Amino acid sequence: MNGVKAVLFDVNGTLVDIRTEENDAVFRAVANVLSYSGVALRRAEVRAAYADLMAEQRAASGEQHPEFDVVAIWTQVLERHATERTRGLPAAKRAWLPLHLAETQRAVSRRRLRRYPYVRTVLDALAARFPLAAAAAQAPLTPARPPSRAPRLSSNRARARASPPRRPVRPPPASPSQRKVMPPPAAPARHSTPCRRSCCSPSTSSSEPRP
Numbered sequence: 001m002n003g004v005k006a007v008l009f010d011v012n013g014t015l016v017d018i019r020t021e022e023n024d025a026v027f028r029a030v031a032n033v034l035s036y037s038g039v040a041l042r043r044a045e046v047r048a049a050y051a052d053l054m055a056e057q058r059a060a061s062g063e064q065h066p067e068f069d070v071v072a073i074w075t076q077v078l079e080r081h082a083t084e085r086t087r088g089l090p091a092a093k094r095a096w097l098p099l100h101l102a103e104t105q106r107a108v109s110r111r112r113l114r115r116y117p118y119v120r121t122v123l124d125a126l127a128a129r130f131p132l133a134a135a136a137a138q139a140p141l142t143p144a145r146p147p148s149r150a151p152r153l154s155s156n157r158a159r160a161r162a163s164p165p166r167r168p169v170r171p172p173p174a175s176p177s178q179r180k181v182m183p184p185p186a187a188p189a190r191h192s193t194p195c196r197r198s199c200c201s202p203s204t205s206s207s208e209p210r211p
Helices: 024-035 043-061 070-080 091-109 119-127 155-162
Strands: 007-010 016-020 110-115 132-135
Touching: 024 043, 024 091, 043 070, 070 091, 091 110, 119 132
Parallel strands: 007 132
Antiparallel strands: 016 110
8 A cells, every 4th residue: 555645434335334214204203393493394295395405406416426415405495495483583593403404314214323344443453554534425414502592580599599509507406404304204103002903013013122
């Protein structure tokens, strides 16, 4: 391998064994996500729109085996079927939504995702001699999370949330002079004349000699 300065790998189908299945469940899930943004399309309509835009991308590429951009496809779907509710969404969410749709499609359609055998061994051997890099045909499907809106708290509530919880205050232990002195237990009552009850029995009576 004389003259080799670096090694560039494709990912899907070369390093990673991935299998996907674009069935009705995939486009039903995407249609459900679209409905929360004001786009009312059935799963068949979503599937047809996705296929038409993919064909347009490949025809415009001019390559013999062109790749396609999933995020760009869902961006165009949103633009063509947007409603007043869709256009009224915050700009950050509108920019995040195509990426979220692409992740939803990939997550539901994925049937297998694993590394090919001996990939780690080959990469470790090559990394000791050459710089390595990976090329992805599609845009990365790792969008930033949409900005979350935390509820506003009043100054007193915010201060209570920020301060640590207080421990309950316990009273100090009583001093020896303040402690209550319990009187000794009273001796069992005895009859004037001995009887056969347990109170006058030798086993329970006091140790004093009986008269």
